[in-house]
Amino acid sequence: MLGSKSPAGLIVGAVLGAIIVYSGWVASTGMRQAAESQSKALDNFRAWLSAYEALLPVEGQWRETFRSGIDSRGQDLVEVARSLRLDEAGLSFSDVGLRSKSVESVAWEGVPVGLVRTCVTGGDSDGLRVTASTMAELMKGISKLSRKDIEIDAITTRVDKGIPVAVLSGLCVLVRPEETGDAT
Known part of the structure; x- marks a missing residue:
């Protein structure tokens, strides 16, 4: 069923x-x-x-x-001089005697951070010689160099033939290595 x-x-x-x-x-x-x-x-x-x-x-x-300033093929002092931005600080210098003292990769705890430290000097002096039209402008310009991308060991000032002068000893600038296609 x-x-x-x-x-x-x-x-x-x-x-x-x-x-x-x-x-x-x-x-x-x-x-x-x-x-x-x-x-x-x-x-x-x-x-x-x-x-x-x-x-x-x-x-x-x-x-x-940290501006771009180092060509992977070698040292580009014109770009390094531009990365100092001394003209923005109201300071003048002669790039004729600009020369490199050292170039080294920057590392933190042994790890590269993507920066290159380029130390420069100018002419026969112990550092880079910068000038301004007045001592007040020189001091104001020097204070504008207090930036994360610039290292200075010592600054000496004097008046040379009526022109205020500062010698920046141990001047180094931290820049990024040049990147392909970087327009900075």
């Missing part, structure tokens, strides 16, 4: 029902774990993106503070 329920049929139905319920539970557990994993990955990406976007202005400041 079609309407009668046999014990074997009930057992098969119960087993099939149990298999379907178990398969559904396994599938839902797997989907839940995948969704949690995807949610964690998305949270990690959002945190990374937030940190990256927060650092973008820092990169711009890095590029503005």
Whole structure:
């Protein structure tokens, strides 16, 4: 009879029902774990993106503070002189006698930081000789050299034939190595 329920049929139905319920539970557990994993990955990406976007202005400041000035093939003293930005400080100097004393990669705790320290001197003096039209302008210009990209060991000032002069001893400028396609 079609309407009668046999014990074997009930057992098969119960087993099939149990298999379907178990398969559904396994599938839902797997989907839940995948969704949690995807949610964690998305949270990690959002945190990374937030940190990256927060650092973008820092990169711009890095590029503005430390100008490009060293050609990978050798020393470019004209670019080094420009990176000193002495004219922006109101100081004049003769680049005729400008020469390099040393060029070295800058490292912090043994790790290169992407900067080159170029130490320069001028002419026969112990340092680079800069001038201004008045002593007040000379002092104002020297104070503008207090920047993150310039290192100076000593400054001596004097008046030479009515012209205020400062000799910048141990003058080094920190510049970024020239990059391909960098228009800075």
